[in-house]
Amino acid sequence: MPVSELIKIAARINWLIGSRGNAFDATVSDDRFIAEEITRAIVESESEIVRDLAESDNAMKNFMMAWSANLTHGQTLPEHLGTVEAVQIQKYAGGTFEPGEKTTRENIRLWRANYNNIFDPLSHTTLGTTLCGYFNLTNQTIEFTGTAAQVRICNYTPNYAALQISDEFDGLLVAGGMSKLLKIGVPTALVNHYANAYQAGRGLIRQGATAVAEINEAQERDD
Amino acid sequence: MPFDSREIAIRVRAFLAESSPALAGLPIPRIAAMLPPALESYLRSLYNDGNKRQQLMKKVTATAVNGEVDLTPLLDGATTRIFLPDIRRVTVFLASTKKPFTWVGNREQLDFARIGSNESPAIFLDGAILYTRNNADGLTDSLNEAVFFTVAVFPATFAAIPVSLQMDFLAYAVDFIKEKFALVKGVI
Numbered sequence: 001m002p003v004s005e006l007i008k009i010a011a012r013i014n015w016l017i018g019s020r021g022n023a024f025d026a027t028v029s030d031d032r033f034i035a036e037e038i039t040r041a042i043v044e045s046e047s048e049i050v051r052d053l054a055e056s057d058n059a060m061k062n063f064m065m066a067w068s069a070n071l072t073h074g075q076t077l078p079e080h081l082g083t084v085e086a087v088q089i090q091k092y093a094g095g096t097f098e099p100g101e102k103t104t105r106e107n108i109r110l111w112r113a114n115y116n117n118i119f120d121p122l123s124h125t126t127l128g129t130t131l132c133g134y135f136n137l138t139n140q141t142i143e144f145t146g147t148a149a150q151v152r153i154c155n156y157t158p159n160y161a162a163l164q165i166s167d168e169f170d171g172l173l174v175a176g177g178m179s180k181l182l183k184i185g186v187p188t189a190l191v192n193h194y195a196n197a198y199q200a201g202r203g204l205i206r207q208g209a210t211a212v213a214e215i216n217e218a219q220e221r222d223d
Numbered sequence: 224m225p226f227d228s229r230e231i232a233i234r235v236r237a238f239l240a241e242s243s244p245a246l247a248g249l250p251i252p253r254i255a256a257m258l259p260p261a262l263e264s265y266l267r268s269l270y271n272d273g274n275k276r277q278q279l280m281k282k283v284t285a286t287a288v289n290g291e292v293d294l295t296p297l298l299d300g301a302t303t304r305i306f307l308p309d310i311r312r313v314t315v316f317l318a319s320t321k322k323p324f325t326w327v328g329n330r331e332q333l334d335f336a337r338i339g340s341n342e343s344p345a346i347f348l349d350g351a352i353l354y355t356r357n358n359a360d361g362l363t364d365s366l367n368e369a370v371f372f373t374v375a376v377f378p379a380t381f382a383a384i385p386v387s388l389q390m391d392f393l394a395y396a397v398d399f400i401k402e403k404f405a406l407v408k409g410v411i
Contacts, residue, residue: 103250111252119252120229130229130251 001063004163009042009173010035016178016194017186037184038177039160045176045198046165047158052205054082054154060166064156067097070148073112077140080153084137089146091132092125097150100135108136108143172201225382226389228255231396238397246401254400258381261399265392266377270306278385279375284318285353287366292353302379307351309374315346315353318369330354 014020019030028035053061065085068078077084088097111131112124122129124145135144142149156164165173178186178194232254239254240247269275283305285292297305315324324346327333333345333356344366345356355366378384384392 101250107250107253118256120255121227128229130232130255134250 001166001168003063004046004165004167004170004173006039006042006161006163009163009170009177010038012170012174013038013042013177013181016174017181017190032185033181034184038181041180042173042177043158043160043163044180045173046163046169047156048176048202049165049169049172049205050154050156051081052202054080054156056082056206057208058205060168061154063166064154064164065152066155067150067152070150071142072148073143075142077137077142077151078153081156082154084151084153086152087135087137087142087144088150088152089133089135089144090148091129091146092127093147095127095147097148098133100133100144100146100149103134103136105136105138105143108134108145111145172198175201226384226386227381228258231255231258231381231393234393235396235400238393239401242397242401257400257403258396261396262378262381262392264399265395266304268395269375269377275388275391276375278387279377280373281376282371282373283376284369284371286369287353287355290355290366292355292370294351294353298351300379302383304377304379305374306377310353310372311348313372313374315370315372317344318371324355324370 011020014028014033017033019028019033028038050061050064054064061082067088068080070090071077087100087102089100090097111119111134114120114123114131120129120131122131124131125147132146134146135142135149137151142151163173175194175198179191179198182188182191229251232251235254235258236249236251239249269279281303283297283303285294285297294305294307294310297303298307311326316322317324322344324344327345327347330347330349333347333354347354353370355370376383381392
């Protein structure tokens with residue numbers, strides 16, 4: 001999905017606030033307005049939209065989701081926005097990472113200990129065992145059976161030189177940028193108008209307005 | 224591939240998932256932990272099932288030391304487990320000559336001279352010890368060689384379950400685990 005372009009959003013805002021040099025130009029000709037301020041307003045809006053996406057169930061956030069570095073048993077998760085989307089576990093040294101299954105902390109403790117091989121003749125990090133691949137996430141701490149775990153989390157860092165979000169959100173970025181420009185003299189009515197539109201758009205994301213994919217329903221068991 | 228706890232647990236899980244949605248998420252290790260008691264319970268059910276016992280019949284060899292065959296290792300063996308009363312119902316043979324032992328009514332009779340110039344060895348079961356009288360002489364403690372007999376050998380491990388009974392055990396294990404969970408969770 002194409003990434004939104006900062007220069008296009010800035011040009012659109014320039015047009016709306018009447019500071020343009022030429023039509024759809026990012027250059028600010030009116031010295032009452034500051035180009036850097038407009039740029040930062042846009043990137044700050046992107047940050048807010050990203051947080052909304054990260055904290056809601058929305059497939060549009062995939063662009064900023066990434067697997068963490070390898071985590072050890074009992075390790076606290078790295079800082080991130082929103083929820084942990086997925087957990088994958090390396091079952092044995094040198095093995096590939098596979099999706100983990102959630103279970104209780106008690107199970108994890110018992111299966112890691114595997115006292116007298118009660119649960120499997122093989123330990124939880126041995127190739128072929130049934131004990132590996134389970135995890136528990138409590139209080140931002142991961143416990144698991146297997147060799148290593150990774151969590152899929154939001155790793156967004158604002159970049160004031162380029163946008164990172166999909167161009168699906170261009171309209172929202174314009175509204176968000178406009179809503180923050182009262183401080184550089186944009187008329188209140190104009191700011192308020194776009195602020196309302198911006199908040200409405202963010203609200204839709206927060207409410208999980210995206211349609212449920214058909215495949216989800218198709219995969220549901222009929223029993 | 225051996226019939227092991229992993230295969231059984233996976234198959235049992237499939238059965239459980241189909242029988243009750245509440246049990247669909249039961250993890251494999253928890254099922255595996257319940258299989259040894261299920262096997263023990265299954266063995267007890269086999270003791271009284273004549274038809275299934277037929278499929279467990281095996282030749283068992285034991286060794287007499289100073290005229291005594293200690294059967295206790297076979298009662299709780301790691302690979303071979305027999306049901307002691309079965310011994311008394313079958314014939315015990317001397318491995319070297321294939322001569323059958325004659326069961327005598329009490330241990331004292333082993334000291335008596337045997338018919339046919341002592342050609343027929345004698346045997347008496349007392350507790351879990353087989354006491355013998357060799358055919359070679361009149362001493363009860365002279366036999367130091369192997370004897371064999373054919374009885375039902377109950378599987379001590381999952382891999383020892385005969386192929387013809389594997390799915391029977393599977394069905395038993397499913398019911399066993401369902402019953403235990405029904406007591407705890409009331410979900411069946």
